[in-house]
Amino acid sequence: MTNQEADNLSHLQLQQLLLDSEDISEFLNVFTRNLARAVSTGGNEVYCSVTLLRPKRVTPMASSDSLLEILDELQHHQGDGPCLTATRDNKVVYVPDTRTDSRWPEYGKVAADWAFCRFWASPWNLRVVPRRAWMSMPTNPGPLTPPRSK
Numbered sequence: 001m002t003n004q005e006a007d008n009l010s011h012l013q014l015q016q017l018l019l020d021s022e023d024i025s026e027f028l029n030v031f032t033r034n035l036a037r038a039v040s041t042g043g044n045e046v047y048c049s050v051t052l053l054r055p056k057r058v059t060p061m062a063s064s065d066s067l068l069e070i071l072d073e074l075q076h077h078q079g080d081g082p083c084l085t086a087t088r089d090n091k092v093v094y095v096p097d098t099r100t101d102s103r104w105p106e107y108g109k110v111a112a113d114w115a116f117c118r119f120w121a122s123p124w125n126l127r128v129v130p131r132r133a134w135m136s137m138p139t140n141p142g143p144l145t146p147p148r149s150k
Contacts, residue, residue, distance in 0.1 A: 018031075029062045031050065032050055035048045036064035047063070047065045048068070049064065049068045049069070049072050049083070050062045051072060053084070067116075071110060071114070078106065081104050082103075082104065082107075085121070086121035086122055090123045092122045096118050097117065098118060098119065099112045
């Protein structure tokens with residue numbers, strides 16, 4: 001799938017493509033790169049990742065950047081973090097400042113050290129098992145309105 005093809009997909013087409021895809025990792029890597037590009041604005045670059053929550057196992061699936069892959073691995077190793085909470089609790093998780101948020105102190109410190117100043121994680125409900133969530137992390141501090149779910 002090319003980047004242009006991914007840009008032209010509707011929400012329902014993305015869901016169907018995900019369900020029909022034989023190579024889920026390749027699809028999700030293209031998806032996260034395109035999602036990151038779509039939500040980045042001006043000087044505010046945003047990185048995105050997708051996590052898969054299966055019974056008894058959590059799998060980081062895809063990321064738009066290698067640093068975010070390391071952060072995803074950290075939350076999975078610790079057994080908790082923003083994406084895991086969003087997936088388990090089926091709710092949007094928003095952290096306006098990784099330097100001061102107390103829910104995941106080690107995760108927040110590493111994220112802030114790598115200039116990921118804030119983040120949100122959203123469950124991705126496709127009405128299938130296993131469950132998924134995606135997370136976005138802008139690189140500059142300041143107010144942010146999490147994206148609206150469609």
